[in-house]
Structure formats: structure tokens, C-alpha cells
Amino acid sequence: MDIQSSDMGLVARVANLSKHYGRGDHRVTALDDISIGIRRGQFTAIMGPSGSGKSTLMHVMAGLDTATEGRVWLGDDEITHLGDAELTRLRRRRIGFVFQSFNLVPTLDVMGNLRLPFELDGRGVSAVDRERIGALVHALGLSGRTSHRPHELSGGQQQRVAIARALATQPDVIFADEPTGALDSRTGREVLGLLRAAVVQQGQSIAMVTHDPVAASHADRILFLADGRIVADRGPMTPEQISSAMLGLEAVAV
Numbered sequence: 001m002d003i004q005s006s007d008m009g010l011v012a013r014v015a016n017l018s019k020h021y022g023r024g025d026h027r028v029t030a031l032d033d034i035s036i037g038i039r040r041g042q043f044t045a046i047m048g049p050s051g052s053g054k055s056t057l058m059h060v061m062a063g064l065d066t067a068t069e070g071r072v073w074l075g076d077d078e079i080t081h082l083g084d085a086e087l088t089r090l091r092r093r094r095i096g097f098v099f100q101s102f103n104l105v106p107t108l109d110v111m112g113n114l115r116l117p118f119e120l121d122g123r124g125v126s127a128v129d130r131e132r133i134g135a136l137v138h139a140l141g142l143s144g145r146t147s148h149r150p151h152e153l154s155g156g157q158q159q160r161v162a163i164a165r166a167l168a169t170q171p172d173v174i175f176a177d178e179p180t181g182a183l184d185s186r187t188g189r190e191v192l193g194l195l196r197a198a199v200v201q202q203g204q205s206i207a208m209v210t211h212d213p214v215a216a217s218h219a220d221r222i223l224f225l226a227d228g229r230i231v232a233d234r235g236p237m238t239p240e241q242i243s244s245a246m247l248g249l250e251a252v253a254v
């Protein structure tokens, strides 16, 4: 019998994962035999040169894309061969997403955006959920903004709404794709502080793809990819240490 992800303290896991795009002469290997897990209650950064496979790895782990070879688990549940409808249900129930472009629904106000994951899942917002959403609105400094639409908010405020939305359903894991990519550095630091607080105070598990050494320096663990492989798996590092590790990888990639 397989060892369970939960026994290993992992919220998401891939084994011997490869992902190829195209065929024949046009075949691109985006991921090349990767085996890795995202640890529960940790903030994990995924770094690497452009084209190294970061987004592809995140998309496969989050059930947004499928593996060519290998196996994928969300918690103890293998998702390798699930169909679109099942993956969609699983994502809504168990995964939170934070994207560079915020991905809020422009026609809904802040509260409408925060309630949306519950409504899409067909379960409605319970009294306990309402209380949790209220606490998040307060903690993320969004009180007084709940009836604003996204275009009436700054980029940093929109990303805080996206973080509140990701946290509201208490997902098993949050996947963040360049969450500070569209923000100035001060606002970006605030957003990273909020993600970090979700890990430290609520025990959330977060995996974040980023190019930014400062963003990655907020993580407990940094995975470095190059050419579709994990080439280093490190504990916390300073921005300077991360930058020099990246320079080494880029030199190899050239």
C-alpha cells in the first residue's frame, strides 16, 4: 500500500511527474521526473529561471493541468486520473488561489467576491463562514470597503481581497502565482506579510511561484527548478542568498 501524504505531513505531492507539450520535433519537456511534496503549515516558494517549469508544476499540483507521466495527490487523494468535473469540485472545496492579476469578478463587490467560492460550491455561506469572512475582512484591513467593486480599489487592496477569498474557505493549500508581481515593493511586502501571517497564525499551507528573491525570502522553504527538474530544496534564505543561487541557475541554463 502507498504511504499516505498525511503521514508525511504533506498537503500536495507529485511522484515521478513529467509533463510534455507537443509532439515529435515540437515536443517540449516542461517537467522532467519530479518527485516533491508541499509541507503542511509551511510557506513554500518555487523559484527558477523563466521556462524552468514553475507554473506548470503549480498547475499540475492544483489540478489545473494534467500529468503526462507520474502521479499527483492532493492530501491523501490521488487526483492523477480525475476528470474535469471532479477536479473543479476538488479545487473549489480544497484549494485557494491567489494570482498576479487578482482575478476578482469585476461586477461583484468585495463581499460578493468573498462569498463567491461558497456559492459556486453550492453550499451557501453559513453563520460560521460569515463570522470567518468578517474576521478576515477586519484582519486584512478591508472594513469599510465591502461594498466597493474591484475597480474602486487599489492593486494592494484587490490582492488583499483575493487573499481573503482564498482563506475564507479554509482550503487545504493555497497556490499563489506571482502574488506580488503587479504591486509596488511596499505593497508587495504587505501582501507577503499577510500570507506569512496565514501560515504562522492559522497554520495555512502555501505554495508560491515567484521570480522575486525578496518575495521568496518570506518562505520557510525554497524549491529551485531548472530545466524541469528540482535542483535545490532549501530552508529560509536571505534575498541576497536567493539572488546568487538564481544567478548560478541562470548561468547553467544559458
Ligand SMILES: Nc1ncnc2c1ncn2[C@@H]1O[C@H](COP(=O)(O)OP(=O)(O)OP(=O)(O)O)[C@@H](O)[C@H]1O
Residues within 6 Å of the ligand: 021, 022, 028, 029, 030, 048, 049, 050, 051, 052, 053, 054, 055, 056, 057
Ligand atoms: N501550453 C503550452 N504549450 C507548449 N509549451 C508550453 C505550454 N506551457 C508551457 N510550455 C513550455 O513549458 C516550459 C515550462 O513553462 P512554465 O510556464 O512552466 O515555466 P515557468 O518557469 O513558469 O516560466 P516563467 O517564469 O517564464 O513564467 C517552457 O519551455 C514553456 O515554453
